[in-house]
Amino acid sequence: MAVVKTLLYLLVYPGLLFLFFYSTFAEWFDRKIYARMQNRIGPLHTGRSGLLQPIADFIKLMAKEDIVPEKADKGMFSALPVFALAIVCTAAMYIPLWHYQASKVTFNSFPGDLIVVVYLLSLPTLIFFLAGWHSSNFFSTIGGFRVLTMLFGYEVPLMLAVLSPAILAGSWRLVEIAQFYQGRPLLLLPNILGFVIALICLQAKLERVPFDIPHAETEIVGGTFTEYSGKKLAFFRLLSDIEMVVGAGLIAAVFMGGFPGGLIWGFIYFIIKTLIVIFLLAALRAATGRIRIDQMVHFSWHYLAPLAVLQLLITIIIKGFLL
Amino acid sequence: MMAEFKVPIGPQHPALKEPISLRMTFEGEIIKDADVRLGYNHRGIEKLAEQKTFIHNLYLTERICGICSHSHTTCYAQGVEKLMGIEPPKRGLYIRTLIAELERVHSHLLWLGVAGHEAGFDSFFMYTWRDREVVMDILEIISGNRVHYAMNALGGVRRDIDEVQRKKILDSLDLLIKRTGYYANIGTNEPTFVARLANVGVLSKQQAIDLCAVGPTMRASDISRDVRKDDPYAAYAELPFEVCTAATCDVLGRTIVRVKELFECYKMIEFMLKNLPAGEIRVKAPRRVKEAEVVSRYEAPRGENIHYIKSNGTDKPERLKVRAPTLANYPATLVMLKNGYIADIPLIFAAIDPCICCAERLVEMTDARSGETHVVTMDELRKRSVEHYRKVGISRKDAVWQL
Amino acid sequence: MKILPFLPELIRHIFKKPATVKYPFEKLAVPKRFRGTPILIPARCTACKICQLDCPAEAIEIVPVAEAEKKFKMTIHNDRCVHCEQCVESCPFNAMTMNQEFELAVFDRRKLKMEYVYTKAAPVPKPKTETTPS
Numbered sequence: 072m073a074v075v076k077t078l079l080y081l082l083v084y085p086g087l088l089f090l091f092f093y094s095t096f097a098e099w100f101d102r103k104i105y106a107r108m109q110n111r112i113g114p115l116h117t118g119r120s121g122l123l124q125p126i127a128d129f130i131k132l133m134a135k136e137d138i139v140p141e142k143a144d145k146g147m148f149s150a151l152p153v154f155a156l157a158i159v160c161t162a163a164m165y166i167p168l169w170h171y172q173a174s175k176v177t178f179n180s181f182p183g184d185l186i187v188v189v190y191l192l193s194l195p196t197l198i199f200f201l202a203g204w205h206s207s208n209f210f211s212t213i214g215g216f217r218v219l220t221m222l223f224g225y226e227v228p229l230m231l232a233v234l235s236p237a238i239l240a241g242s243w244r245l246v247e248i249a250q251f252y253q254g255r256p257l258l259l260l261p262n263i264l265g266f267v268i269a270l271i272c273l274q275a276k277l278e279r280v281p282f283d284i285p286h287a288e289t290e291i292v293g294g295t296f297t298e299y300s301g302k303k304l305a306f307f308r309l310l311s312d313i314e315m316v317v318g319a320g321l322i323a324a325v326f327m328g329g330f331p332g333g334l335i336w337g338f339i340y341f342i343i344k345t346l347i348v349i350f351l352l353a354a355l356r357a358a359t360g361r362i363r364i365d366q367m368v369h370f371s372w373h374y375l376a377p378l379a380v381l382q383l384l385i386t387i388i389i390k391g392f393l394l
Numbered sequence: 395m396m397a398e399f400k401v402p403i404g405p406q407h408p409a410l411k412e413p414i415s416l417r418m419t420f421e422g423e424i425i426k427d428a429d430v431r432l433g434y435n436h437r438g439i440e441k442l443a444e445q446k447t448f449i450h451n452l453y454l455t456e457r458i459c460g461i462c463s464h465s466h467t468t469c470y471a472q473g474v475e476k477l478m479g480i481e482p483p484k485r486g487l488y489i490r491t492l493i494a495e496l497e498r499v500h501s502h503l504l505w506l507g508v509a510g511h512e513a514g515f516d517s518f519f520m521y522t523w524r525d526r527e528v529v530m531d532i533l534e535i536i537s538g539n540r541v542h543y544a545m546n547a548l549g550g551v552r553r554d555i556d557e558v559q560r561k562k563i564l565d566s567l568d569l570l571i572k573r574t575g576y577y578a579n580i581g582t583n584e585p586t587f588v589a590r591l592a593n594v595g596v597l598s599k600q601q602a603i604d605l606c607a608v609g610p611t612m613r614a615s616d617i618s619r620d621v622r623k624d625d626p627y628a629a630y631a632e633l634p635f636e637v638c639t640a641a642t643c644d645v646l647g648r649t650i651v652r653v654k655e656l657f658e659c660y661k662m663i664e665f666m667l668k669n670l671p672a673g674e675i676r677v678k679a680p681r682r683v684k685e686a687e688v689v690s691r692y693e694a695p696r697g698e699n700i701h702y703i704k705s706n707g708t709d710k711p712e713r714l715k716v717r718a719p720t721l722a723n724y725p726a727t728l729v730m731l732k733n734g735y736i737a738d739i740p741l742i743f744a745a746i747d748p749c750i751c752c753a754e755r756l757v758e759m760t761d762a763r764s765g766e767t768h769v770v771t772m773d774e775l776r777k778r779s780v781e782h783y784r785k786v787g788i789s790r791k792d793a794v795w796q797l
Numbered sequence: 798m799k800i801l802p803f804l805p806e807l808i809r810h811i812f813k814k815p816a817t818v819k820y821p822f823e824k825l826a827v828p829k830r831f832r833g834t835p836i837l838i839p840a841r842c843t844a845c846k847i848c849q850l851d852c853p854a855e856a857i858e859i860v861p862v863a864e865a866e867k868k869f870k871m872t873i874h875n876d877r878c879v880h881c882e883q884c885v886e887s888c889p890f891n892a893m894t895m896n897q898e899f900e901l902a903v904f905d906r907r908k909l910k911m912e913y914v915y916t917k918a919a920p921v922p923k924p925k926t927e928t929t930p931s
Contacts, residue, residue, distance in 0.1 A: 108807040109520040110816045209401050213423070213736065280514050281586050284737070292408060358804045360586040361514025363737045364423070450853035453881045517803060524816050538832035538895075544881045552886060553830070576806075583802045 076170060080179070084338075085168045090160060093342075094312035095125035097349055101315070104353040125312070129305050137301030142207035151205070152299070152306035155198040159313045162191035166320040167246040168341055169334045182244045185237055188321055189230060192276065195310060196222045199285065202307075203295035214294030217364050218285040221275060224371035225282075229272035231379035232265040235386040236325050239393075245321075249329020256328060261389050265382040266326045268375055270348070273318045274355055275367070277311060281359040282367060319348040398426060405434050409512060409740035412750035416743075420736065428731040430724055436754045441776075443714040448474055448683065451711065452546060455701075458716060459752045460541045461504060464497045465694035466716070466752075469701040471546045472627055473690030477683050477705050478548070484629075486550030486675040491629040492666050493537065493545050495659045499570070500529040501695035502652045502659075505747050506577060509649065512740040513590040518580065525573045528566050535559055550676025560667055571660050578653045582646075591646040595730040595742035598643055607726040608719045609697025610655070611746045614640045614647030621693040633662050645745040681709045694719055696747045718752035832880045833898040835873055839915035841892035844869045848884035848893060857884060867917040875901060875909040891923035 080086055099114060099122055106113030114121025139145055164179050165188050171180040196218055203215025237243055239258060240251035252259055275282040286294030293299075296307055323344035324330070330337040330344070362370070399420045405413035413434035419427040439458055443451050456467040468490060475482065482490070503526040510518030530540045536559055537543035545551050581587060597607065602615040612619065620637040622630045638654035640647035687704040697719025706712040723746040730742050818825055827833075835857075849857045856877040862868040884893045903909055 104811065107811045107815070109517050110524060110810050110813065111520060112815045112817045112819070115819075209399055216423075280516070283514065354804060354807065355801075357517045357807050358801045359515070360510065360518070360584065360590060362586050362589055363735060365735075366589050446853065447851075449851055449883065453853040453879060453883070457879075517807060527816075534831065535828045538828075538830050538882070539880065542879075542881075544832070547886075552882075580803055583799050585800075 077178075080170045081164070085163060085166065085341075087160060090163055090313050090316065091309070094309065094316045095129070096122070097316050097319075097345070098125040098312045100346060101349055101353045101356075104350055105357050108354070108357040129309060132305035132308065133302050135301045137303065138298075140207055140298050143298065144205045147201065147205045148298075149303065151198050151202045152303045152310070155195045155310050156306050156313070158191055158194045158198070159310055159317060162188050163313065163317045163320070165245060166317065166341075167249055167324055168330055168337050171246050173246055173250060180244060180246045182242065185233065185243050185245050185248070185325070188245070188317075189233060192314065192318060192321070193222065193226060195314060196276070199295045202299070206295070206298040208298050210292045210297045211295055214285045214297070218278075218295060220364055221278075221282065221284060221367060224368045225272040225275035225375070228268050228371060228375035228379040229276065231376070231383055232268040232272065233321070233325055235265045235379075235382045236262045238383070239386045239390055241390075245324050245329075249324050249331070252328040253331050258389075259326065259328060261385055262326055262382070264378060264385070266322070268379050268382065269322050269326065270351055270355070271375065273322060274352055275371075276318065277315055277352075279352065280356045281362050283361055284364050284367060315349065315352070316345060319345040319352075322348050397421075403739060409743065410748075410750075411508075412748070414748075414750050416731075416739075418731070418739075423736050425731050425734050425736065425739070428728050430728060432724075432750075432754060434754075435751045437751075440714055440716065441779075443711060445710065447681070447709045448548060448711065449681075451714065452548065453544065455714075455716070456542050456544065458718070459749050461501050462497065462694045462696060462699075462749060462752065463542050464493055464545070465692050465699050466701070467544075467546045468494060468628070469690045469692040469694075469699050470703065470714070471548055472692070473688045473701050473703045474548055474683070475679070476688045476690065477686050477703065478679055480549050480677055480679055482550040482677060483674045484671045485554075485673045487629045488666055488670055489551045489553075489555060489675060490546065491633070492555075492663060493533070493543055493551075494628065495662050495666070496529060496533055496536075497543075498695045499656060499659050499663075500526055500533070501747075502656050503529065503574075505652060505695075505744075506581070506649070509591075509645075509741070509744055510587070512744045513587055515584070515587050518577070518584075518587070522577060525570065528570060532563050532566055535562065547676050548679040550674070552676070554675055555670070560670070564664070564667055567660055567664060571657070574653065574656050574660075581649060581653070588646065590737075590741060591649060592642075592644060594645045594738045595734065595745055596644050597726055597730050601729060602643075602726065605726040605729060606722050607697075608722045609694070609747070610648050610651040611697065611723050611726060613638060614651045615643045616641045621691050621698050625691055627690075627692065629666070633665060635662050645741055648745045682707065683709070683711075696720060696749055696752075697722060716752075718749065720746065720749050721753035723748075724753070827897050827899070831895075831897050831899070832882050833896045834875050834878060834880070834901065835882075835884055836894050836896050837871055837873065837913050837915075838892045838894065839913050839918075841890045841918055841921065842869075842871070842915060843890060843892075843920045844871075844917045845889070845920075847887050847889065851883050851887040852878075853881060853883065854879045862914060869915060869917060871913045871915075873911045873913075875911060876906040889923060890918075890921055 083089060102124070103113040103121065114124035117123040117127045139148055165184045167180060171177060176182070199218045200215040203211040203213075203218065206212075236252070236259075237248055239262070240248040242248055242251070278285055286296055296304060299307060320341065323341070327344050327347075330340040332340065401418055401420055403416040403418055404410050405415050415431040415434065417429045417431065418425055439454060443454055446454060452467055452471060455470040456463045458466045503522050507519040507522040507526070510516065510522065533543060534540050536555060537545050537553060545553060597605075597611070597615050599615045599617060602612050602617055607615070616639055618637050618639050621627070622635070623637050635658045638651050638658060640650045640654075642650075683705040685705060685707050687702070690701045690703070692699045692701075699719055700717040702713070702715040702717075703711055704713040727743060727746055731739065734742060844859055844861075846859050849855075849859055854874075854877045856874040856879075858872045858874070860870050860872075862870045880895075882895055885895055901909060
């Protein structure tokens with residue numbers, strides 16, 4: 072029975088099948104809200120009001136011709152999208168949806184799994200750099216440099232912002248953090264600053280405007296993905312969507328009180344809370360323009376990192392009062 | 395120190411709307427050197443103009459460009475009217491100027507959107523182009539088409555404006571003024587957008603004069619020159635307006651100049667609609683023109699547009715030469731690109747408002763075998779083409795058009 | 798320098814109707830004097846060939862079919878036409894007009910040519926309107 076449940080967990084919900092369908096739904100939601108903000112319609116004709124559009128895009132890309140440049144390293148070039156997709160799907164396993172027990176340590180919930188999720192989410196950035204490096208194209212190389220430079224900018228504030236609620240809750244385990252805030256919801260308020268910082272850093276991790284510098288379309292054609300086409304590009308785009316869902320799930324679990332209530336209620340809470348986070352990300356995307364790489368690093372070290380340290384300070388002071 | 399890369403931006407690149415080749419040398423993210431190569435959009439318009447009559451050329455010059463179509467045809471029509479010695483009536487001149495100012499409005503709104511898109515600010519792009527539709531609808535009602543208005547005739551304009559249209563334009567003006575004010579506010583207050591525009595593509599006042607920059611590119615370097623004020627044509631001598639300048643010498647200055655020009659355009663359009671003189675809109679023009687030559691200047695949305703027309707007594711011109719404003723801005727662009735970042739290339743290039751198809755007048759001949767390039771004069775090119783076509787067996791008189 | 802000044806307008810627009818027109822399911826009306834494709838009124842044409850001379854795109858071709866009965870055939874090449882309305886303006890007898898069609902896409906450009914076979918009419922000069930012919 073447990074084996075069946077684990078298999079269901081890995082493959083169906085919240086495993087691969089659910090991730091695939093939910094991330095395409097999240098991409099539809101993001102595109103529709105972005106379009107409505109700009110007074111446009113967004114996806115319309117595929118499926119009812121365009122719901123099947125991201126799946127149609129994925130299928131179209133899978134069916135296109137797959138070109139590998141002559142000078143590129145064939146093995147690395149082809150393997151990198153698959154690695155990245157596997158890494159992000161693994162990170163999704165640790166979001167506390169169901170099949171966990173607060174008292175026992177299981178394979179998907181153990182002390183420190185918060186750090187594991189943040190670490191796994193930063194690996195795709197390294198893979199993007201490798202993808203750009205192995206493409207033997209000038210624009211891809213520049214995209215790869217920019218990806219790593221951005222990593223130096225946003226990773227530290229993200230870590231600090233995500234760790235503050237964990238310090239207040241007194242645990243490194245996502246399930247316990249969520250249960251702590253479910254019990255004392257008022258304590259979510261001091262973490263608002265961390266919430267905003269985490270949102271901005273998540274936007275940078277997902278490489279969306281204002282931080283879509285690595286694949287800035289009007290400057291360096293496609294950035295790291297210039298030479299990718301066909302199935303490999305389909306995997307990279309699916310990777311971005313799944314990363315958005317996992318990042319939104321992480322923020323919802325840490326800053327918004329998690330997904331209590333077992334299978335059905337957990338599912339509903341997950342959908343609502345991640346859609347709220349995705350709505351905020353889409354609003355940020357619509358309301359700003361792209362900034363330059365040097366401005367981004369300046370912004371993150373002059374504003375984001377000090378604010379994250381401030382949030383840490385607030386958390387420590389409040390914890391002092393709690394004890 | 396990082397190695398130097400030689401990279402071509404273009405001819406195909408998402409930042410460019412038309413093909414042009416910028417050969418750049420990068421060192422890391424900094425541009426060390428830039429070189430421009432034209433000719434990808436050459437259509438042979440100047441040669442074709444010598445084989446078509448003066449009336450045909452009205453429509454040919456219009457199709458040099460889509461955004462600034464009225465500027466080319468007005469510049470040409472003005473020149474030919476000078477050659478013929480006829481003077482269009484006042485109402486015709488007013489309507490011609492009205493269309494010119496409406497074209498300036500639509501071109502500057504288009505530019506605002508393109509600047510937003512190049513900077514990654516897509517919402518701004520969508521909003522300005524949505525409001526540009528108001529102007530396009532007005533132009534469609536007046537002239538019958540959204541681009542290529544074909545309003546000019548030799549001797550005046552072809553269509554009149556009636557009371558219903560006049561009211562409609564005045565009503566739309568209020569909406570446009572309000573929206574332009576809103577965009578000016580957003581454009582100067584959105585921190586991510588301003589960070590991309592400020593201190594980018596700096597062109598000092600002396601450099602702008604030395605490199606012969608024209609249009610808003612020059613006016614953003616605090617030089618107050620405008621053909622409409624210095625050498626008034628059409629109805630501009632009677633219209634109250636000011637030349638807009640900015641003193642920051644960068645892309646932000648060029649944006650501010652264009653937004654200020656938009657407000658001046660609205661003022662002028664309102665004045666013209668309220669004071670439209672009554673009377674005829676055109677005079678009759680002869681078909682044949684005696685021998686003479688003329689230089690005609692016009693302030694297009696992008697800068698100074700010059701047409702040189704020479705006639706030889708028949709009904710076809712002897713020579714038509716077009717100097718589009720973007721061609722004059724290329725040397726200034728190359729200087730602006732040096733020591734900038736890669737991320738600034740689309741913005742610096744978009745800030746001169748490039749209309750590359752207007753500027754395709756240069757042909758560089760490259761010997762396919764030896765790889766040598768040299769520039770050929772017009773006479774030599776003509777000799778070569780006559781020889782070639784005689785060899786191939788097609789001459790003008792008995793040409794059979796297969797389609 | 799404000800933070801996200803564009804955001805209130807964006808949020809307001811989520812609840813407004815989109816500005817997009819769902820062409821080809823919804824179409825906007827073209828204005829009255831829209832320049833579509835040229836149409837001949839054969840009853841007024843005297844085959845003077847001024848329109849053929851003045852067309853910048855060589856889109857009008859008038860050939861005699863039968864000399865004795867004064868029959869002519871005019872072919873309007875809509876694939877060459879640039880929709881400039883010069884033929885309407887140049888015709889001294891008001892025999893050309895423009896219709897409002899602009900959806901001219903076809904797979905074979907030979908289908909876009911329109912032919913008229915007619916007898917030459919007696920010349921009736923057009924009344925003086927705002928546009929005097931040049």
